[in-house]
Amino acid sequence: MIVGSQKPIEEIIAMTCDYKRLLVIGCGACVTVCFAGGERETEALASSLRLAMKQKKIKAEIEVEMNVRQCEWEFIEPLADKVEAADAVLSTACGVGVQFLAERFPEKRILPALNTSFMGGPTEQGVWLENCGGCGNCILASTGGICPIARCAKTMLNGPCGGSQNGKCEVSKDIDCAWQLIYDRLKSQGLLQLMTDYTPPKDWTPARDGGQRKIVREDLKIPND
C-alpha cells in the first residue's frame, strides 16, 4: 500500500487559513490503513482546523467528506457539488489522490494534507517500512523476495557493500542490511548460487527517471467507435 503521514498541523494551518469555505476530503484506501487520512484522521484534522481558525479569530466553514478512493474518477465525481461550493479542498489522500482531484477540478485550489512517503506495509502496530521502489523491472525472484532497490541505501544490485556491519547498514543501526537479509534468505533456501550466477545489467528504462510512466492494456481499453 501507499504509506504517508500527516503534515505538521502548523503547515496545514498556514496553507488553509486564507479560505473561508474549506472542504476536507478523506480517502478510504491506503491512507486509512496507515492511519494518516482515513475517516478518523480526517475528522480530527477538520476539528483541529476549526479550533485553529477560532484561535486566530478567522471565520471559516470547514466541512468533511469521505471518499472510497480518490485515485478513481468514478469515486471523485459524486463530490463535484461539494467541491464547487468550496473555496479550497484539503485532501488527506496520497499524492495520487490529490492530483486526481486537481485534474478533475482544475479551477479549484487542491491542497495536500499528507506527505506521501513510500510503498510498503506495517511491521508492527504503528510502524511501517518501505518495501518496493516501483522500479518497473522486478528482480525479487533472484533476491529471495527482498528488494534491494527499496531496502538498500545504495540501491546496490551486487551487495553487500563495505558498510554492512553485523547485518546492519552503515546509514543507521536501525536499518537492516538488505543484502545480508538476501544472503541469509537464499542460504536458508539453498539458493546461494543465485548470488554468483551471471546476471545481465538491470534494465532501468522502466524506472522513474524517464518521466511519468504509463501502463497500457489494449485488451482492457474501451474502443472509441
Added chain:
Amino acid sequence: MPENVRFIRVLCPARLEPADILNTFENGAERVFVTICAENYCHYKTGNGLTERRLDYVRSILDGIGIGGDKLVSYQIGQDTSLAEILKEMSK
C-alpha cells in the same frame, strides 16, 4: 463536584479517538480531563499506556493550533489528590 464540569462516560479511555477530544474543545470546553485507571489495574492490560501516548499526540496538536497541550490533563485514579479537589481548584 463543581457545576461547570461535564462528565462524559467512555468504556475505556483508550477508546478515545483524537477527534473525540478535539470535538470536546470545539464544543466549548476550556480544559479536558481524562481519567485513567490506577497503574496495573487496567482490565485490558495496556489501556493506560495507550491512553497516555494518544493524549501526548493530541497535546502536540493542541500545541500546534495554539490552544496549548496543557489544557488536556490526565488523572490517574488513586493519586494523592482527589479528582474532586483538582477540579474544584481548576474551576475557580
